[in-house]
Amino acid sequence: RNREARLNRQPQAPLRQSLKFDQLPEYQRVLTQRKVGEVIGVDNPFYRSHDVAAGATTVMAGRNFANFASYDYLGTNTDPKVTSRAKEAIDRYGISASASRLVAGERPVHTELEATLAEVYGVEAAVCFVSGYLTNVAAISCIVGPQDLVVHDEFIHNSALAGIKQSGATRRLFRHNDVDNLETVLKTLSSEFRRVLVIVEGVYSMDGDIADLPRLLELRSRYGFWLMVDEAHALGVLGKTGRGTFEHFDVDPQEVDIWMGTLSKTTSSCGGYIAGSQALADILKAEAGGFVYSVGLAPVLAAAAKAGLDILRSEPERTEKLHRNGALFLQEARKAGLDTGLSVGFSVVPVLVGDSLRAVQLSNELLEDGVNALPIIHPAVPEGQARLRFFITCNHTDDQIRHAVEATARRLKALQERNFGLASLNM
Ligand code: PMP
Numbered sequence: 058r059n060r061e062a063r064l065n066r067q068p069q070a071p072l073r074q075s076l077k078f079d080q081l082p083e084y085q086r087v088l089t090q091r092k093v094g095e096v097i098g099v100d101n102p103f104y105r106s107h108d109v110a111a112g113a114t115t116v117m118a119g120r121n122f123a124n125f126a127s128y129d130y131l132g133t134n135t136d137p138k139v140t141s142r143a144k145e146a147i148d149r150y151g152i153s154a155s156a157s158r159l160v161a162g163e164r165p166v167h168t169e170l171e172a173t174l175a176e177v178y179g180v181e182a183a184v185c186f187v188s189g190y191l192t193n194v195a196a197i198s199c200i201v202g203p204q205d206l207v208v209h210d211e212f213i214h215n216s217a218l219a220g221i222k223q224s225g226a227t228r229r230l231f232r233h234n235d236v237d238n239l240e241t242v243l244k245t246l247s248s249e250f251r252r253v254l255v256i257v258e259g260v261y262s263m264d265g266d267i268a269d270l271p272r273l274l275e276l277r278s279r280y281g282f283w284l285m286v287d288e289a290h291a292l293g294v295l296g297k298t299g300r301g302t303f304e305h306f307d308v309d310p311q312e313v314d315i316w317m318g319t320l321s322k323t324t325s326s327c328g329g330y331i332a333g334s335q336a337l338a339d340i341l342k343a344e345a346g347g348f349v350y351s352v353g354l355a356p357v358l359a360a361a362a363k364a365g366l367d368i369l370r371s372e373p374e375r376t377e378k379l380h381r382n383g384a385l386f387l388q389e390a391r392k393a394g395l396d397t398g399l400s401v402g403f404s405v406v407p408v409l410v411g412d413s414l415r416a417v418q419l420s421n422e423l424l425e426d427g428v429n430a431l432p433i434i435h436p437a438v439p440e441g442q443a444r445l446r447f448f449i450t451c452n453h454t455d456d457q458i459r460h461a462v463e464a465t466a467r468r469l470k471a472l473q474e475r476n477f478g479l480a481s482l483n484m
Pocket of ligand 1 (some may be wrong): 155186189190191194214216249258262287289319321324327328329
């Protein structure tokens, strides 16, 4: 009865803060953004509804578009060799792994996928998680803790930042792709810490440039840190046969302590992985919260990813075509006077346009030309560095690439002239 009385008691003092979500400043920001869009007549470019599978072409509201907004780098998403294996896996194993692999057990597709990933990287073992994002969070927060230091490129993905935050490790960043700056940071800091982890991306997701792996390894041999490379945009993309950054630079993959990647890009599935030593995989399978306490990768997604990796290995011509497409896009964009920033023309080519509003307008206007490319705006990139980001796949045709570049240059020029006209009116 005491407990009941306690529960029925009215709170003594009014709550200090509103518990209603629509009262939060975060929600007011959402409303303001929406309102600004309405007032200036700009549609929200995000969450566009597509009628067909993600790939080099798409259909929206019955109209065809060349699509530069999907990660289907090797065109495996709708390949019958992938979809048939996924269907077989559904027939055999159903949809879900049904619980953590610790509890519900594993299916042969899990071990086959992990063995294939280890083979592709030329390392001892791999372990898969249910998303790429979770892979970074779970792995980083498992292997470093409050006594450790993580030094990372200033442009690493949000998921790695979330992992570092969760780990409680001290965090320092170094200037983008600047190995000298990394050395300066290490010189001043590394001796105080138990372990030092350095995190970079093989191909940077916002800029499309490549980490200087040979120099990072040289630094590693002198400073003795762990090196983790996020290969989300590099697997299937870099190297003659698409093995990624180590093949691009012709270095021994075993030199890198932690390879991380996602199954949602080149392998057109969903999930993520860590590849490296057997001991690392064993530690993660035993201790990473995001593995132990989360459902196992759905067998259908494991089967699809494995089929995607088989295509990567048996059809290197897809990677070769992707290289040609990336180079063509970059060459045409530069010829047209577009600013492609740091991109070296593989999977990701940004076109820098200035402020966020202009990037949104450009993306919306390109729809008129049958081109779907999404803007990246503040806070994902600093204000003033908004861009359209083009994902190149092996299935884009030369015509699609030339047309997309021509339309982007033409529309951007018109927008700049219009904005310049408005600015001079204001003076
Ligand atoms: N790392 C990088 C560099 C990424 O770009 C992404 C996603 N875009 C992720 C990790 C997370 O992968 P996923 O979307 O498969 O969860």
